[in-house]
Amino acid sequence: MMLHFTKMHGLGNDFMVVDLVTQRARLEPERIRALADRRFGIGFDQLLLVEPPSRPDMDFRYRIFNADGSEVENCGNGARCFARFVLDQKLTARREIAVQTAGGNLLLKVADDGRVRVDMGTPRFAPNEIPLTADTQSHDYALDVDGQTVHLDALSMGNPHAVLDVESVAQAPVTTLGPLIEAHPRFPRRVNVGFMEIVSRQQIRLRVFERGVGETLACGTGACAAVVSGIRRGLLDQHVGVTLPGGSLSIEWAGSGQSVIMTGPAERVFDGRIAV
Numbered sequence: 001m002m003l004h005f006t007k008m009h010g011l012g013n014d015f016m017v018v019d020l021v022t023q024r025a026r027l028e029p030e031r032i033r034a035l036a037d038r039r040f041g042i043g044f045d046q047l048l049l050v051e052p053p054s055r056p057d058m059d060f061r062y063r064i065f066n067a068d069g070s071e072v073e074n075c076g077n078g079a080r081c082f083a084r085f086v087l088d089q090k091l092t093a094r095r096e097i098a099v100q101t102a103g104g105n106l107l108l109k110v111a112d113d114g115r116v117r118v119d120m121g122t123p124r125f126a127p128n129e130i131p132l133t134a135d136t137q138s139h140d141y142a143l144d145v146d147g148q149t150v151h152l153d154a155l156s157m158g159n160p161h162a163v164l165d166v167e168s169v170a171q172a173p174v175t176t177l178g179p180l181i182e183a184h185p186r187f188p189r190r191v192n193v194g195f196m197e198i199v200s201r202q203q204i205r206l207r208v209f210e211r212g213v214g215e216t217l218a219c220g221t222g223a224c225a226a227v228v229s230g231i232r233r234g235l236l237d238q239h240v241g242v243t244l245p246g247g248s249l250s251i252e253w254a255g256s257g258q259s260v261i262m263t264g265p266a267e268r269v270f271d272g273r274i275a276v
């Protein structure tokens with residue numbers, strides 16, 4: 001069968017987006033990996049499947065799969081592209097959209113200028129909610145990584161994030177340390193690894209080695225996790241600009257028990273169809 005899709009990106013974090021409201025398809029992990037291949041397939045960081053909701057108070061459900069075929073709980077850049085997609089496809093006319101994900105429910109608002117504001121829910125810090133093997137909750141975990149001790153913060157934005165402070169993202173060991181932490185045994189479901197350079201109390205630079213993908217040009221949940229980590233350690237103010245290799249996001253967090261608010265762009269690149 002032929003499956004229609006739209007290629008989209010949020011600051012260069014790119015997606016294959018599929019409407020499974022008006023189409024039917026079942027994509028196994030092996031097929032997702034093949035479609036994600038940037039030479040033999042379409043090429044993407046994540047696959048986003050748009051489905052009808054399973055609850056009457058929600059407008060849609062959206063499922064997220066990394067390029068390695070693993071299904072995950074949340075995707076910030078994907079949420080913005082999802083909102084743009086359902087409006088462009090006329091699957092809704094609402095500019096405020098409630099969507100279910102495996103990691104929790106999100107509220108999306110599409111502005112007239114096309115930027116999307118996402119209520120990303122509240123961060124979670126308990127080790128068993130990240131998940132992270134640890135005796136007590138902290139914002140400074142010491143991990144033995146290949147014989148060296150690495151200090152990091154860790155939290156959940158629905159999906160797991162580790163946050164490391166670095167002097168300079170340009171010199172950060174993203175490609176060497178990133179995969180070692182991503183697969184570290186103390187993160188039983190693996191982890192996304194953010195390398196944060198604090199520029200001021202209102203500005204950071206960030207690079208992210210994403211679970212199931214590798215380094216991406218941007219990571220929305222990673223930007224949320226880094227800002228939350230900086231705020232809770234007293235290093236950042238409530239509203240922070242995050243500069244990633246693919247562009248900038250605005251992140252706000254008013255503190256414990258409050259939602260993280262992310263605002264940024266979402267772009268369509270092309271429509272296509274592929275045999276599945």
Ligand SMILES: N[C@H](CCC[C@H](N)C(=O)O)C(=O)O
Pocket residue numbers: 013045046066072073074075076077078159160192210211212213218219220221222
């Ligand atoms: N790699 C992530 C999912 C995608 C997150 C990212 N693309 C974003 O914008 O939040 C994980 O395994 O949890």
